[in-house]
Amino acid sequence: MRMRTPKTRKIAHLTREKILAVSGRVFNRRGYHGTTLDDIGDALGVRKAALYYHVKNKEELLFQCHLAAVDIGMEGFRRALAQPGTPDEHLRAALAYYIEEMADQLKGTVVLLEDGALSPDLHARIVERRDEYERTLRQVIADGVAAGIFVACDPKIVAFAVLGAIHWIPKWYQQGGPCSAKEIAETFSAYLVRGLQKRPALEFLSLPPVANERY
């Protein structure tokens, strides 16, 4: 009857996606070096042995988390750029997709690439994919400037601001909290694109005004 204990029964539901989502959250909260596979097992409600069925070690988990995040980001651009539209529309759609997918599924929530966490080989592979994402982001910003839709700016610096805003989300976002992933995605993408538009709309988004609320 050992197979029937609650811990082992959970293994059936232990998908790769679930493991990455939970690992990303734990890495983010405790840092890579402060996290053990036991911590991740605890967060998933399974024994470490069950984890080894899916991943070789902690490093592979971190690598897969980073990869998942970059994949979501690139998929956002792929979908946005496949549609007709102006650079501001493309940028807004790409960012909204990235943010909602990341916050909603909590996949790839690892924002840090701590030195020494990944072996040089895996580190280089992540950096290469990240560079690809960042180049795409800068290009869309530069396209908007060239099209006269965005104000003149240094796309590299603005891209860092955009990336920082997004990568910080896992530090404060709580699933089931007061803001839905969709709401955050809409607000962030509108705000981040608005900062570049020469003549942004007067309507930020569909949220009620907060004029007299006190903080």
Next chain:
Amino acid sequence: MRMRTPKTRKIAHLTREKILAVSGRVFNRRGYHGTTLDDIGDALGVRKAALYYHVKNKEELLFQCHLAAVDIGMEGFRRALAQPGTPDEHLRAALAYYIEEMADQLKGTVVLLEDGALSPDLHARIVERRDEYERTLRQVIADGVAAGIFVACDPKIVAFAVLGAIHWIPKWYQQGGPCSAKEIAETFSAYLVRGLQKRPALEFLSLPPVANERY
């Protein structure tokens, strides 16, 4: 003649400020748990014993780094709000001060508050100071909405975007690199305030256009 070795001669120049700047950078790169006092000593070019003259332990260093960052942030608001001006002017000045001071001095570059890094007592003290900073930021945004200068928005969500953009800077900024701290401060503060302004200026900042550059 042992007092004359290069390592010990450096102790004379070992100010508290320098220690915090370098510690923040090392914590940021390696994560708190992945950093030892030896790593920090190496980065400073001193022996661990010299560090103990200034700080009790690694935890105190982390605590002081967080404190320094929040102090800079609050000082930015104090200076900005002491001047006459509209909420957008106040916000821009406060953010520019925070960013330039942080990047320039690399004081308080610790962006993470990893779980379990600080004892509950010190953790609570940092969270309290951070909450104060975040409340001030949200209030200035809400004031701008109330004054009709900013578009209607949820100041909490926008404040998180602003904080993320800023807290991410230490992850990519290199002292002596292609962008100066002042340039970053100007671009970031202009961009982050512009996203909220109902009628932002057509001039983003004084940088040359990048229209045809390829990324």
